[in-house]
Amino acid sequence: MAKKKCPYNVILISVDAVASPDAESFLALPAFKYFTERGCFTDNVNTIYPTITYPIHTSAITGKYPERHSIAHNEPWQPDVNDKMRKWYWAVKDIGTRTLWHAAREKKLSVASLLWPVSGKATGVIKWDFPEVLPLPGEVPVIKMMQYASKLWLAVTELRYSKFRQGLGRCSMDDYMALLCEKLIEKKNYPDLITVHFADTDDTRHNKGVGTEEDKAAILRMDRRVQRLIDAVKKRGIEDRTVFAVMSDHGQQNIEKGYIPLDAKLCDAKLGRAQSLGMGAYIYADDLEKTRTFLEENSSELHIKYILKNEELRKIRAPREVVLAVQAEDGYGYVDRNCECDHLGDHGFGLEAPGAKTLLWLVGGPFKKGVKIGGADIVDIAPTIAEVMGLAMDDCDGKAISEAFEKPLD
């Protein structure tokens, strides 16, 4: 076996769009039960504001709140572009600060990343990189990927394994990522750090709703993918030196009552713009006082649950450029002007929602076994993995979750 530079290799798995209300279902599944028995678990991880995928994953991988990284949303604000044509934050340089991937590379460790948000164009940082990049209408998926992924590795994997890919939908892509993970684990020089983002559950909940038969089937598929990774590690004979960290980012809620065109209403009233977060929105206005008064006076028509003012946003360490925001009443979402949204499930809710408490398993290596820990913050994930791998990540907002370690941390 090749000599390794750090005591443990780490596989960080993100299961998108599940949270504390899903804990019971997950704990009953074979792969997750295996993790729960062999590691630490909590269903009490505080996610960050906004409760949307890219800012959360960026907080997990940097250990910093959005006020200190540059990912305020899944996509840069493009107010007059139809949502199907919008660019997202796809390149690692968009993050604007150091990540766990950088910390691993600085120690000359090897990194792989599969469909992790904001991980593209990471030459010199991520050796095996298949980032989450969505081709826009008219773009050829493979050509688009070539611009963002590790080119040579992508070409080789496309030649060898693309015949096993059932399609380009999220379920098929997640299955394909499990296959690529298996192949990476089989390598003589397997990666020291793998980050992989499965989002079949997110996609299914948006399109079919939470608690549906389709949703239950998606959760079972998630378990099977994770099991494939466990089996690959066992088969490779590296169980003793492999640490699994499994996180989630946010839950979802059903949108029973529909989407409110908040952005269009503000435009009509010439009071600014709204940028939808799903069940919430950022508000941009020249005259903040006037716009806030309008929102307050029309809160029942606009189904506003509450308004977040600058002071509250600073307290929850929101992106710095956001100084006014709203949360929708349960069952409602917001849609931007010139866009349509027919999601049956969504997120972007406030931090008081049950779906803002997420799930975390820390399994193997230095972690306690069969223990339920009290809780953690999303920003603790990078420093905790850095601690396991002996990496330097001192500038984080979060800290290593000491309660999870067998031996006390220094």
Ligand SMILES: [Zn+2]
């Ligand atoms: Zn998500």
